[in-house]
Amino acid sequence: GAVVSQHPSWVICKSGTSVKIECRSLDFQATTMFWYRQFPKQSLMLMATSNEGSKATYEQGVEKDKFLINHASLTLSTLTVTSAHPEDSSFYICSAQRPLAGGVADTQYFGPGTRLTVL
């Protein structure tokens, strides 16, 4: 199978602090990872595309200076929420893209998510 892990699974922090979330592909190499955010009862919202060794591509409306993404290796991407505020409280989910044999299509596998609560 394709396993993606996230750490931590939940975090509570004070307003103004920074929080780092790690996303790892455990049994495959992922040149591309994605970061999503999901508010209760809402759809997944793509925040950014993270490519190994290069700068992340952010979706429109996502502040790149607030949500720092680093993809330093083929198995690890990190998302740092800087100066977090209560409105940043959400469910953050990463996914890793695994190339399909035969090159038909790459498949995204999701991590279990990180629930962030900012007090």
Place this chain on the structure above:
Amino acid sequence: QKEVEQNSGPLSVPEGAIASLNCTYSDRGSQSFFWYRQYSGKSPELIMSIYSNGDKEDGRFTAQLNKASQYVSLLIRDSQPSDSATYLCAGPPFSAQKLVFGQGTRLTINP
């Protein structure tokens, strides 16, 4: 215009029946489609992928792709209460890496 559209439901099906979930897409260049299941409070889990016209079966699940009509469907046979979840249809635009998700269909299987 949304690129991937789903009936948001909710869809209610009795236990043991067939649940049918549908999705349409606008980009004729899309080559691959995915169905994900998301339980409340959890992250999406891949159920099926389909790339060719026709049917693809995996256990109780059958994905159907019709590129001429630009729709994708997922059939769940012998529905179980544990199938109750939100089902997300997704496909990449022809020239992009990222997935485009439908808004999801909430499915409830009634015992």
